[in-house]
Amino acid sequence: MELKGTGMAGTLESSDAQVTVEPGTNGIELSIESSVINQYGRQIRATVKQTLENLEIKNAKVTVVDKGALDCTLKARVEGAVFRANGVVEGLPWGGAIK
């Protein structure tokens, strides 16, 4: 899937993550800031990358500001941001159904 515009999902509340996606040209450019990075940095990055892969996003600038979100929340926020970026707001194929 190609990103058509910028999309954002999530909040900066504790246990949530705010994910912003923008079109890119140079693969996945990922920036992660997290309150739990010392213990979960590796897993957060893997989850975000896997979710983008499931959505077949090849090029994007992705910014994650994580406040200790669980993996399920991270996945939902990434998917939400991507769908919003592409104007998909109804009948959302949650859970990587695009795959």
Add this chain to the structure above:
Amino acid sequence: MINSVGRDIPDQVLKDTGMKVFQGSRARNAEEYVKAAPKVRAWIDPTESKMVADIHEALVKCGIKDGMTLGFHHHFRNGDKVVNMVMEEVHKMGIKDITICASSLGSAHNPILPMIEDGTVTGIQSSGVRGKIGDAISNGKLKGYAIMRSHGGRVRAIESGDVHIDISFIGAPTCDEYGNCRAVGGKSDCGVLSYAVVDAKYADKVVAITDTLVPYPNMPASISQIDVDYVVVVDEIGDPAKIATGAAKPTSDVRKIMMAEYCTQFVVNSPYFKEGFTYQTGVGGASLASTISLGEVMKERNIHMSVGIGGMASAMCKLLDEGWIGKLADTQDFDIDAINNIKTNPNHIEISGSEYANPMNKGSYVNRLDVVVLAALEVDTHFNCNVVVDSNGMITGAQGGHPDTAAGAKCTIVITPLLQGRIPCVKTDVTTVTTPGEDVDVIITEYGIAINPKRQDLIEAMKGVKLPFTTIEELRDLAYSMVGEPDPVEFGDRVVGIIEARDGTIIDVVRQFKPYEYKD
């Protein structure tokens, strides 16, 4: 060298400090030693005054010089102004290489930070550190090692001569011109001066700093004139709004209430819940809630507590006033009710830090505890607790009386939620060991209760009790199943802090904070 909780203490640290590694909570039992003593300046001439104009004059008269160790107490908590006002003057005088030996430090002491950076302060010894000083230590800015000691451990260190305090500054809510200090009354009323008693007895010079000079004699005194060299009057020694909060409202957090209820049920079903039992608890939401619900069961079953020990808050004071507690042995007051209660109820009594928790006197109050209810940042499958270093590896908390009460009590209960956000509080191994698992008997979470397998007697006693018993490994597995297994926190090589066990050995070290890097 590996110590008895499995932590590798670098040889360099042992060489630098002359300290030994932790070998078990009771390894030094029955050891004999000669106590340290202060150098005392005789005061024979009755015409001499102890009053000095300001802190500068006090420092000059005490012979302040580079490399000295200065003592402070933390009864004003986050409202303390004494540490900063003394250190500002020390800084102005260009003195270097000072070690601050405080019973605790908090974010009120953020102004010390530049003094760490410019070499005015090169050593910190405290129950713990919060705020910017904790960050500075974790980031390697302090020249020497920061030493974190429990409340009992600090008294032991001073009385045994492991640390010698050159000058101690005692913030006194009221004081007379000959140095009799009381904690009650005045503008910065803090209830007790328990942790300052050892300073008065063992520091070479003792300076009382007050904002309320009262007529002689200020009696009964917590700190006596016989131990005080000088008296300074300043405008404010503390900020009353930050010294004690209003009585904490009982928590409405259902998770905490649930854990408190589990705790109460555990205690009342334990062999220790009988007429005349002894008890201590903290002032966190769940601890406070458990005191309230325990009080209800005491009334239902007509069971009285003989003594409540340690830091005090409204819930314990109320039970004292109602006659359900015989005595409160108080070392610190956390709210206005506790401060007022010690003035009005003669059974509410101040005890010194040594009486409270020193492991190497001839028997402290913690040794008489039946049950203590504590909290922790992290606990692990060996029942070790961490109350000082957060899950990112930053120094952020204080030992307080945690290791002391855990070691003394017949039944040590730690209440912790299974998760704090994504952070699991029950882990395979804690980031830093501050209280050894051998002293921790029960872990209570909202998902279940684990009893230390070492306590087969407690496991036996709980047979048939309707509580969600499980194992510590199952709690950890449940936590990891929800949030994922955490990667171990990575640190830099340099040791920045020493976690001293209450007996003066090294139970763990804290290494320099390392910003997170991806491995690939």
